[in-house]
Amino acid sequence: MKAISKISANSSSKNSEIIKIGNLATLIPRMFELLHKAQRTIHLNTLETMVSMVSRYPQQFQQSATHIFKELGNFINDNDMQASALALKVAIPTITIVNSGSNEA
Numbered sequence: 001m002k003a004i005s006k007i008s009a010n011s012s013s014k015n016s017e018i019i020k021i022g023n024l025a026t027l028i029p030r031m032f033e034l035l036h037k038a039q040r041t042i043h044l045n046t047l048e049t050m051v052s053m054v055s056r057y058p059q060q061f062q063q064s065a066t067h068i069f070k071e072l073g074n075f076i077n078d079n080d081m082q083a084s085a086l087a088l089k090v091a092i093p094t095i096t097i098v099n100s101g102s103n104e105a
Contacts, residue, residue, distance in 0.1 A: 005049040024053050024060045032071050040080065047086035054093045065098045
């Protein structure tokens with residue numbers, strides 16, 4: 001997970017794929033499994049990875065956007081502000097994905 005996060009977060013060229021990684025959306029169910037664990041550290045690391053993946057490779061997550069929103073809802077609250085901030089960082093590019101998909105239709 002850390003390697004995917006580092007590759008995705010590489011900022012040498014804004015919004016371009018530095019290293020082409022296919023089928024990242026297939027990792028989303030695994031990410032959701034990790035988000036269901038009871039350990040805060042796992043939640044934070046998973047959310048950080050999702051932030052970098054959805055920001056760098058947005059086109060791969062159009063089909064998963066609805067499911068991503070459902071899972072993020074559990075983390076946007078006042079119990080853990082760090083997790084809430086990360087969940088919102090995932091939500092912003094996901095909203096952009098949904099909007100760009102609806103504009104193309």
